[in-house]
Amino acid sequence: KKFVYDFTEGNKDLKDLLGGKGANLAEMTNLGLPVPPGFTITTEACKTYLASGAEPPELRDEVSAHLEALERRMGKKLGQADDPLLVSVRSGAKFSMPGMMDTVLNIGLSDGSVEGLAAQADNPRFAWDSYRRLIQMFGKTVLGVDGELFEDALDEAKKAKGAESDVDLDADDLKKLVEQFKGIVADVTGREFPQDPREQMDLAVRAVFDSWNTERAKLYRRQERIPGDLGTAVNVCSMVFGNLGQDSGTGVAFTRDPASGHQGVYGDYLQNAQGEDVVAGIRNTVPLAELENYDKASYDQLMQIMETLETHYKDLCDIEFTIERGKLWMLQTRVGKRTAAAAFRIATQLVDQGLIDEAEALQRVNGAQLAQLMFPRFDEKAGGRKIATGIAASPGAAVGKVVFDSYTAVKWSRSGEKVILVRRETNPDDLNGMIAAEGILTSRGGKTSHAAVVARGMGKTCVCGAEELEVDTKRRCMTAPGGIVVEEGDVVSIDGSSGKIFLGEVPVVPSPVVEYFEGRTAPEDGDDLVRSVHRMMTYADGVRSLRVRANADSAEDAARARRFGAQGIGLCRTEHMFLGERREQVERLILADDDAEREAALAALLPVQKKDFTELFEAMDGLPVTVRLLDPPLHEFLPDITELSVRVALAEARKEPQENDLRLLQAVHRLHEQNPMLGLRGVRLGLVIPGLFAMQVRAIAEAAAERRAAGGDPKAEIMIPLVGTVQELEIVREEVEQVVADVARAAGTDLDLAIGTMIELPRAALTAGQIAEAAEFFSFGTNDLTQTTWGFSRDDVEASFFTAYLEKGIFGVSPFETIDRDGVGSLVRSAVEAGRRTRPGIKLGVCGEHGGDPESVHFFHEVGLDYVSCSPFRIPVARLEAGRAAA
Ligand code: ADP
Ligand code: MG
Ligand code: MG
Numbered sequence: 001k002k003f004v005y006d007f008t009e010g011n012k013d014l015k016d017l018l019g020g021k022g023a024n025l026a027e028m029t030n031l032g033l034p035v036p037p038g039f040t041i042t043t044e045a046c047k048t049y050l051a052s053g054a055e056p057p058e059l060r061d062e063v064s065a066h067l068e069a070l071e072r073r074m075g076k077k078l079g080q081a082d083d084p085l086l087v088s089v090r091s092g093a094k095f096s097m098p099g100m101m102d103t104v105l106n107i108g109l110s111d112g113s114v115e116g117l118a119a120q121a122d123n124p125r126f127a128w129d130s131y132r133r134l135i136q137m138f139g140k141t142v143l144g145v146d147g148e149l150f151e152d153a154l155d156e157a158k159k160a161k162g163a164e165s166d167v168d169l170d171a172d173d174l175k176k177l178v179e180q181f182k183g184i185v186a187d188v189t190g191r192e193f194p195q196d197p198r199e200q201m202d203l204a205v206r207a208v209f210d211s212w213n214t215e216r217a218k219l220y221r222r223q224e225r226i227p228g229d230l231g232t233a234v235n236v237c238s239m240v241f242g243n244l245g246q247d248s249g250t251g252v253a254f255t256r257d258p259a260s261g262h263q264g265v266y267g268d269y270l271q272n273a274q275g276e277d278v279v280a281g282i283r284n285t286v287p288l289a290e291l292e293n294y295d296k297a298s299y300d301q302l303m304q305i306m307e308t309l310e311t312h313y314k315d316l317c318d319i320e321f322t323i324e325r326g327k328l329w330m331l332q333t334r335v336g337k338r339t340a341a342a343a344f345r346i347a348t349q350l351v352d353q354g355l356i357d358e359a360e361a362l363q364r365v366n367g368a369q370l371a372q373l374m375f376p377r378f379d380e381k382a383g384g385r386k387i388a389t390g391i392a393a394s395p396g397a398a399v400g401k402v403v404f405d406s407y408t409a410v411k412w413s414r415s416g417e418k419v420i421l422v423r424r425e426t427n428p429d430d431l432n433g434m435i436a437a438e439g440i441l442t443s444r445g446g447k448t449s450h451a452a453v454v455a456r457g458m459g460k461t462c463v464c465g466a467e468e469l470e471v472d473t474k475r476r477c478m479t480a481p482g483g484i485v486v487e488e489g490d491v492v493s494i495d496g497s498s499g500k501i502f503l504g505e506v507p508v509v510p511s512p513v514v515e516y517f518e519g520r521t522a523p524e525d526g527d528d529l530v531r532s533v534h535r536m537m538t539y540a541d542g543v544r545s546l547r548v549r550a551n552a553d554s555a556e557d558a559a560r561a562r563r564f565g566a567q568g569i570g571l572c573r574t575e576h577m578f579l580g581e582r583r584e585q586v587e588r589l590i591l592a593d594d595d596a597e598r599e600a601a602l603a604a605l606l607p608v609q610k611k612d613f614t615e616l617f618e619a620m621d622g623l624p625v626t627v628r629l630l631d632p633p634l635h636e637f638l639p640d641i642t643e644l645s646v647r648v649a650l651a652e653a654r655k656e657p658q659e660n661d662l663r664l665l666q667a668v669h670r671l672h673e674q675n676p677m678l679g680l681r682g683v684r685l686g687l688v689i690p691g692l693f694a695m696q697v698r699a700i701a702e703a704a705a706e707r708r709a710a711g712g713d714p715k716a717e718i719m720i721p722l723v724g725t726v727q728e729l730e731i732v733r734e735e736v737e738q739v740v741a742d743v744a745r746a747a748g749t750d751l752d753l754a755i756g757t758m759i760e761l762p763r764a765a766l767t768a769g770q771i772a773e774a775a776e777f778f779s780f781g782t783n784d785l786t787q788t789t790w791g792f793s794r795d796d797v798e799a800s801f802f803t804a805y806l807e808k809g810i811f812g813v814s815p816f817e818t819i820d821r822d823g824v825g826s827l828v829r830s831a832v833e834a835g836r837r838t839r840p841g842i843k844l845g846v847c848g849e850h851g852g853d854p855e856s857v858h859f860f861h862e863v864g865l866d867y868v869s870c871s872p873f874r875i876p877v878a879r880l881e882a883g884r885a886a887a
Contacts, residue, residue, distance in 0.1 A: 001044065001056075001058075002042075002062070003041060003042050003044060003045040003056060003058060003059050003062050004039055004040070004041050004042070004045075004062040004063055004065075004066050005017075005018060005022070005039060005040050005042065006037075006038075006039045006040075006066060006069070007022075007025050007026050007029040007035060007037060007038050007039060007040070007237075008026070008029055008030065009026065010022060010023055010025075010026030010027070010040060011023065011026055011027050011030060012024055012026070012027035012313075014026070015094045016043065016094055016230075017043055017044065017233070018040045018042060018043070018092075018233050019040070019043060019091075019092035019093050019094055019232055019235075020092055020093065020094060020095065020096055020334050021090060021091075021092025021233070021235055021332055021334070022040035022092050022233045022235050024332065024333050024334055025038070025040070025235060025237070025332070026040070027312075027333075028309075028330050028333060031308065031312060033305055033308070033330050034327075034328060034329050034330055035329070035330050035331075036237055036238040036239070036240050036329055036331070037070055037073055037074065037237075037238050038070065038087065038235060038236050038237035038238055039066040039067075039070065039235075039236055040092075040233050040234070040235050040236075041063065041205060041233060041234040041235075041236070042233055043093070043094070043230060043231040043232060043233045044056075044231075045059055045209075045234075046209045046212065046231035046232050046233065046234070047229070047230075047231040049206070049209045050209065050212065050213065050231060055206070060202075063202075063205075063236075066236075067198075067201075067236075070085070070087075070236075070238065071085055074238055078107075078108045078197045078198065078201065079108035079109070079113050079196075079197025079198075079200075080113065080116065081112040081113050081115075081116050082116040082119070082120075083116055083117075083120050084108050084109065084113035084116055084117055084197075085108060085238060086106050086107060086108040086109060086117075086130070086238070086239040087107050087108060087201065087236050087237060087238055087239060088103060088104065088105045088106070088107065088235075088236070088237045088239055089103065089104050089107055089201060089204035089205055089208060089234060089236055090103040090208070090234065090235040090236075090237060091103055091208045091211055091212075091232045091233075091234065091235075092232060092233050092234070092235055093212070093226075093230060093231070093232040093233070094230050095224070095226045095230075096334060096337070097217060097220055097221070097224075097226070098450065098453045098454060099427070099428045099450055099453075099454075100211075100214070100216055100217040100220045100428055101208065101211040101212060101214070101217055101232055102142075102207055102208050102211040103137075103141075103208070103276075104134070104137045104138050104141060104142060104204045104207070104208075105130075105133060105134065105137060105239065105274060105275060105276070106130045106131070106133055106134035106137075106239060107134065107138075107197065107200045107201050107204055108197040108200065108201075108239075109127075109130060109131045109134050109197075110195040110197065111195060112195075113197070114127050114128065114130075114178075115127070117130065118171075121241075121244060123244060123245065124171040125170055125171040125174065126241065126243055126244050126245070127171075128174035128175050128177075128178060129166075129169075129174050129243055129274075130241070130243065130274075131178050132174050132177045132178045132181055133274060135150075135178060135181040135182060135185060135193055136150040136154075136181060137276075138193070138200065138203075138204065139181065139184065139185045139188075139193070141204075141207055141211070142203050142204055142206075142207040143185060143188075143189050144189075145184060145185060145188045145189065146188070149184050149188070150181060150184060153177065153180050153181065153184065154166065154177065157169060157173055157176070157177050161173060165283050166283075167272055167283070181193075201236070205234050205236075208232060208234045209231075209232065209234070211232070212231055212232045216428045216429065216431055219431055219432065219435075220428075220431060222806075222807075223431075223435060223458065224458075225812055225813070228809070237331070240322050240324045240327075240329040240331075241274070241322070241324050242270075242272070242273050242274055242275070242322040242323060242324060243272055243273055243274045244272070244325055245272055245325070246271050246272055246294075247295070247323075247325050247326055248271070248272060248322075248323055248325055248326075249269055249270055249272060249273055249291075249294070249322070249323050250269075250270055250273050250274060250275050250277065250278055250320075250321070250322040250323070251267055251268055251269035251270065251278060251285075251288060251320075251321055251322075251323075252267055252268055252278055252318065252319065252320050252321075252448045253265075253266065253267030253268075253288050253302070253306065253318070253319050253321070254266040254267060254316060254317070254318045254319075254336055254447075254448075255306045255307075255309060255310045255316050255317045255318075255319075255336075256310075256316045256342070256346060256349075257342065258316065258318070258336055258337060258338040258339065258342055258447065258456065259338075259339050259341075259342060259392055259393065259394070259395070259447060259456075260339075260341060260342055260345065261316075261338065261339075261342030261343070261344070261345030261346045261349070262345065263349070265287075265288050265289045265303075266288065266447065267287070267288030267448070268285035268287065268288060268446045268447070268448055269285060269286055269287070269288050269290060269291045269294075270283060270285045270286070271286075271294065274322075275320065275322065275331070278448070284444075285446055295323060295326060297326070298323050298326060298327075298328045301328050302321060302328060305319075305328075305330065306319065309333055310355075311355065313333075313335055314350060314355040314356055314360075315335045315336075315346070315350070315364070316335065316336045316338060316342070316346055317333050317334065317335060317336055318333065318334060318336035318337075318448075319331075319332060319333045320332040320333075337453065337456050338456065339394060339395050339456055340365075340368075340369035340370070340372040340373050340395070340459070341373060341395060341497075343364060343365045343366075343369050344365055344369070344370075344373070344529060344532040344533055344536060345528060345529060345532050346364065347361040347362075347364040347365050347532070347536065348361065348531075348532040348535050348536070350364070351535075358539045358542075358887075359539075359543070359887040361536065361539065362536065362539055362540060362543075362880075362883055362884045362887040363884060363887065365536055365880070365884075366854060366880070366881070366884065367854035367857070367877035367878070367880050367881040367884075368459065368854060368877075369459075370513075370533070370876055370877050370880050371874075371877050372395075372396070372459055373511060373513040373529070373533065374511055374513055374514050374517075374873065374876070375396060375397065375511060376397060376509060376510055376511060377397050377495075377497070377508060377509055377510075377511055377512075378397045378493060378495050378500075378502075378506045378507070378508055378509070379506065379507045379508060379509040382506055382507045384493060384502035384503070384504065384506035385502055385503045385504060386500050386501065386502050387469075387480035387481070387482075387484050387486070387492075387501055387502065387503050388466050388468040388469050388480050388481065388500075388501045389466065389468070389498075389499050389500050389501065390441065390442075390443075390463040390464055390465050390466025390467075390469075390499045390501060391446060391447055391452070391463065391464050391465040391466075391499050392463065392495070392496055392497055392498055392499035393447055393449075393451065393455060393456065393462040393463060393464045393465075393496060393499075394440075394452060394455040394459070394461055394462035394496045395461065395496040395497040396439065396459075396460065396461030396496045396497070397461065397493065397494075397495055397496070397497075397506075397508055398418075398420060398437075398438040398439025398460075398461035398493070398494050398496070399418065399420075399438065399491065399492070399493045399494075399505050399506065400417070400418035400419045400420040400437065400438040400439065400491065400492070401417055401418065401419050401420065401488075401489050401490065401491055402419070402420050402422050402478070402486055402487070402488055402489065402490050402491075402492055403419045403420070403421055403422065403433075403437075403488055403489075404421075404422055404423070404471070404473040404476050404477075404478075404488055405423075405433065405473060406421065406429070406430045406431075406432050406433025406434070406436075407433070408433075408488070409421045409432075409433035409434075409436045409437050410432050410433055410436045412436075413436040413437065414436075418438045419436065419437050419438060420437060420438060420439045420441055420492055420494060421433045421434060421436075421437035421439075421440050421441070422441045422442070422443075422469075422471055422478060423440075423441075423442050423443075423451070423471065423473065424442060424443050424444050424471045424473070425442050425443075425444040425445045425449060425450065425451065425464075426440065426442060426449075426450050426451040426454070427450055428450070430451075431454070434451075434454060434455065434458070434460065435458070437460070438460075438461065439460065439461035439462060439463070439494045439496065440460060440461070440462040440463075440464075441462070441463050441464075441466060441469075441492070441494050441501065442462075442463075442464040442465065442466070443465070443466050443467055443469045443470070443471045443478070444464075444465060444467070445464050445465050446464065446465055447464070449464050449465070451464045452464045455496075461494060461495075461496035462496050463494045463495070463496055463500075463501060466499070466501060468480060468481050469501070476488040480501075480503075484503065486503065490503070491503075491504055491505050492504070493505055493506040512526060512529065512530050513529065513530060513533050515530075516530045516533065516534065517563065517564050517565075517876055518560070518563055518564075519563050536880065537565075537876065537879060537880065537883075539883060539887070540879055540880045540882065540883020540884065540887075541565070541879060541883065542883070543883050543886045543887050544861075544879065544882035544883040544885070544886045545861065545882075545886050546857070546860060546861050546865060546866070546867060546868055546878075546882035546885070546886070547567045547568070547866060547867035547868075548565065548566060548567055548867065548868055548869075548870070548875055548878045548879050548882060549566055549567055549568040549569055549570035549571075549624070549626075549845065549847075549867050549868070549869040549870075550562075550564075550566040550568075550569055550570065550869060550870065550871070550872050550875060551569070551570060551571040551572075551573075551847060551851070551869050551870060551871050551872075552566075552569050552571075552572065552616075552871075552872060553572045553573045553574070553576055553577070553612075553616075554576075554612075554615075554616070555615035555616055555618065555619040557872055558616055558619035558620050558625075559619045560872045561872040561875060562619065562620065562623075564872055564873070564875040564876055565875055565879050566623075566872070566875050567867070568620060568623040568624035568625060568626075568715070568867075569616070569620055569623075569624070569625040569626055569869070570626055570779060570845050570846075570847045570851070570867060570868070570869020571626060571628060571719075571779065571847035571869050572616060572625060572626060572627045572628060573628055573631070574609070574627060574628060574629060574630055574631075575630060575631060575632050575636075577608070577609055577612050578605075578630070578637055579637070582605065582608055583637060585601050585604045585605050586601075586605070586637045587637070587638065587664065588600070588601035588604075589601035589602060589689075589692070590634055590637065590638065590667055590671070591663050591664065591667055595690075598690070598691060599691060602691050602692070602695040603695075605695060606695055606698060606699055609695070609696060609699035609700075610698075610699040610702050610703045610706075611703075612699075613627065613699055613700050613703035613704075613716075614703040614706055614707060616703075617703055617704060617707045617712065617714035617715075617716065618707060618712060620715075621707075621712050621714070622713045622715065624715045624716075624717055624754075625714070625715060625716055625717065626717040626718075626719050626756075626777075626779060626845075626847075626869075627700055627716060627717065627718055627719060628719040628720075628721050628758070629686060629693050629696050629697070629718065629719065629720055629721065630685055630686075630692060630693070630696065631681060631682050631685075631721040631722065632681055633671070633673060633676045633679050633680055633681045634671055634680065634685070635668060635671040635672060635673070635676070636676075638664060638667060638668050638671065639664060639668070641665075641668050641669075641672065644661065644664060644665050644668060645665065647661055648661050648662060648665050675793075677784075677787065677793055678788075681721075681722060682720075682721040682722025682723070682758075683720050683721060683722050683723050683728045683729070683732055683757075684722065684728075686720070686732050686735075687728065687731060687732065693732060693735065694735055694736075694739050697718060697735075697736050697739045697740065698739050698742075698743060700716050700718060700753070701716075701739060701740045701743035701744070701751055701753065702743050702747075703716075704716045704751055704753065705743055705744065705747035705749055705751060706747075708747075708749055708751075709747065709749070716753050716754075717753065717754040717755075717756060717776075717777060718736055718753055718754070718755050718756070719756055719757065719758060719777075719779060720732050720733075720736075720755070720756070720757045720758070721757075721758045721760070721781070722758065722760060722761065722784070723757045723758065723759075723761070723764055723771065724761045724763040724764055725763065725764075725767065725770075725771075726767065726770040726773060726774050729757055729771060729774040729775060730774050733755055733774050736755055737755070740753055754776040754777055754843070755774075755775070755776055756775045756776050756777030756778060756779065756843070757771060757774075757775045757777075757778060757779075758778075758779050758780070758781040758784075758847070759771070759778045759779070759780050759781065759785065759828075759831050760780070760781030760782075760783075760784035760785045760788070761784070761785070761788050762785070762788055762827060764831070765785070765827035765828065765830065765831040766827070766830075766831075768830070768831035768832075768835045768838075769834035769835065769837060769838050770838075771835075772834065772835040772836075772838035772839045772842055773838055773839070775835075775839075775842070776839075776842065776843065777842060777843035777844065777845070778832075778835050778842065778843075778844050778845070779844075779845045779846065779847045779869070780828055780831070780844075780845070780846040780847070780848065780865075781847060781848055782819060782824060782828070782846055782847075782848030782849070782850045782851075782856075783816065783848040783849055783850075784848075785824055785827065785848070786815050786819075786820065786824050786848070789820075789823055789824050789827060790815060790820075790823070790824075792815075794816055802814055816849065817849075817850075817853060818850070818853050818855045818856055819850045819853070819855070819856040819859050819860075821859055825859055825863075828846075828860075828863060829863045832844055832863050832864060832865070843866050843867075844864075844865045844866050844867075845865055845866055845867040845868065845869055846860055846865055846867075846868050846869065847869040849870075850868075851868035851869045851870035851874075851878060852868070852870030852871060852874025852875075852877055852878050854877065854881045857878055857881040857882055857885060858881065858884070858885040861882060861885035861886060862885070868882070
């Protein structure tokens with residue numbers, strides 16, 4: 001096995017082996033772009049090290065061979081006293097984990113070679129600056145010295161000198177600082193800062209391996225669902241120097257705006273600085289466009305390179321570059337993270353530019369992004385009190401109480417508060433707080449700062465670089481222009497699309513994308529975002545094979561669902577039709593002692609049910625409407641046992657017992673179940689309560705007949721819940737057919753209502769072949785199927801032990817959120833096959849929550865369902881994902 005690849009040997013498709021950074025450095029090298037030479041140690045080497053605690057034995061020689069080749073090429077040796085070759089040792093995993101792992105620059109400097117470097121560059125200040133950076137970075141990341149010790153020393157030095165920033169320190173100051181830094185290292189670690197360059201390099205490589213498993217890296221991976229066993233590659237890259245003076249510098253750039261997706265020049269640049277300075281927000285950067293004034297030749301070359309990269313990667317790229325005395329060097333590129341709005345705009349732009357086709361465009365966006373675009377926005381006209389404006393880094397409208405540290409953010413959010421995390425700038429240690437917060441606000445840093453990059457990745461609202469704000473984390477307050485002081489706990493509203501910050505809570509309005517789905521904005525009247533969304537939806541609808549239905553049980557929901565693109569109703573629950581004023585009739589039904597009383601109660605319920613259905617069929621005219629007969633246990637319709645007991649006891653104490661309450665209480669006791677989820681519900685109700693299902697079916701059938709008579713086109717489907725065996729279904733089916741035939745005869749029409757069942761018990765799935773004999777359709781009730789397959793009671797487990805399960809990695813995501821492919825999914829798959837074997841034309845759908853979950857939609861496409869059904873607001877998401885699955 002080969003553990004080390006020269007940059008000339010790799011390419012962008014080797015991310016598994018070389019990590020994203022290494023693969024793309026190789027790709028740029030092979031494109032002929034100016035990349036400082038170097039080599040990459042593979043993730044395989046890292047995995048071996050992490051598993052066994054030692055590098056693979058071959059690694060040392062391979063590294064030596066590559067290092068020698070590099071030295072020959074550069075004409076100098078690593079750490080050579082009179083003219084040292086310096087390298088960076090950089091982490092880089094398959095998936096980008098911004099700032100989560102370590103990188104050490106200027107490896108190869110020592111007490112001897114720092115003088116050589118000073119002489120070569122004719123710039124002692126630069127040499128000492130590089131050396132103090134090495135000791136600082138190496139000390140912190142490799143030797144585990146608390147970084148603040150160095151920072152405090154640096155601050156002291158600046159203060160002593162009256163210097164504003166580190167560039168004001170001269171060679172002598174830095175030389176003294178180096179001595180101090182070395183002292184810190186010796187004090188804390190008990191040994192001297194290593195002077196041997198190869199030892200420095202080897203230790204740094206090992207530290208990068210180790211940084212895969214830091215707590216913050218693990219947390220980030222859990223959050224981003226990155227597998228924990230990939231390991232990181234290590235890139236050894238010859239140094240180029242942006243800190244050689246004003247004709248040098250370093251920057252980051254995007255080939256388009258990652259916030260909006262618009263084309264233009266986006267990035268930050270910092271003169272006389274080394275890499276990390278830009279993202280750390282140590283000094284204030286200038287917009288990239290300024291570079292044209294400093295160094296036109298490099299600027300033009302950079303623009304050229306960015307165009308080359310975009311055309312090559314056919315996507316938005318972000319890059320890191322450094323200019324060393326007027327010579328441009330590329331240090332990194334990757335396909336860049338972007339906001340939801342940018343993703344949609346860029347995908348359609350790239351289609352228009354002829355770089356990608358429509359199927360590819362669909363892969364560039366996803367349902368989660370679309371869902372984000374459907375969030376409400378702040379109401380511009382509501383006139384909130386604006387206290388400052390920062391940089392719009394990650395869109396969204398977030399309202400919450402201000403907190404100034406991660407710990408408080410987590411604590412308050414656990415107790416149910418919505419919080420906005422406010423920092424001068426964030427660093428990887430703030431990750432917990434960023435996850436807990438509704439939004440993130442910083443007073444320093446640009447669109448490429450840590451806060452901005454991480455927030456965009458998480459889809460979280462972020463305003464950064466609000467420099468008008470004076471953030472004082474020690475005194476827990478911030479001051480806005482005009483002396484407005486915002487204390488911890490005060491409410492602010494931040495707008496990640498405009499960068500505006502408001503005091504107090506600002507009301508929100510629907511997003512333009514929702515206005516479009518609602519049909520209130522025609523696509524051609526919308527802005528470019530609405531038009532992009534419209535185009536992507538059109539592509540998706542054009543290719544998808546899954547139909548999308550809605551879970552809706554009122555005419556109003558049905559109408560909205562239809563506007564959102566629903567092709568029918570996959571689940572109309574009838575239980576809500578038993579609540580409200582109708583409860584009294586339901587109580588009467590439950591309490592009925594004899595047939596007459598029960599029939600009277602049912603007769604009273606019939607007309608109201610019928611009215612519900614008529615309205616629903618009208619709203620969904622011409623499209624299928626699946627009505628589920630009553631499912632929940634009856635006690636859900638009775639008063640709470642404790643309340644009722646108290647009422648009865650009080651009445652008895654007053655010696656005026658209420659007859660009805662007494663009967664109710666008896667019923668409540670009789671119907672009480674230890675485990676209602678597995679009790680008298682679903683088809684079992686239909687089998688033991690005479691007339692109940694018949695009444696519901698009559699209401700459905702009569703409503704359908706009425707609509708038909710009125711010239712409508714109702715397409716009702718009757719669905720029997722919680723069937724476990726075909727016998728249950730057969731008995732109910734016979735009764736249902738009887739009622740439908742009666743109604744049809746009386747109305748003088750023929751009603752061909754489909755009769756089918758839910759598959760929501762493992763036994764039903766396992767005997768689906770038999771059940772299909774009596775069912776014209778299956779609808780997978782994946783909520784119950786997940787509960788019964790895992791033996792989890794959803795309402796109980798999510799609060800009690802799911803967090804522990806997620807933390808222990810037993811599952812990466814709740815099986816109630818995304819379908820468990822291996823378990824529940826395999827039941828679905830085999831039931832689909834068995835059902836089709838028995839009845840080739842059987843209609844198959846899903847109506848659990850999973851119907852609107854992006855990953856699950858892909859699974860349902862794979863197993864060949866006919867439709868998914870989800871709540872009205874998820875319909876656009878399901879349409880898009882169904883299209884992506886098919887494209
Ligand atoms: P990260 O993954 O956190 O961005 P990098 O490995 O990219 O870490 O390095 C951190 C910073 O150092 C970046 O700004 C990068 O451009 C800069 N850098 C890395 N290697 C070199 C090098 N050989 N010469 C100059 N700057 C470098
Ligand atoms: Mg980088
Ligand atoms: Mg169910």
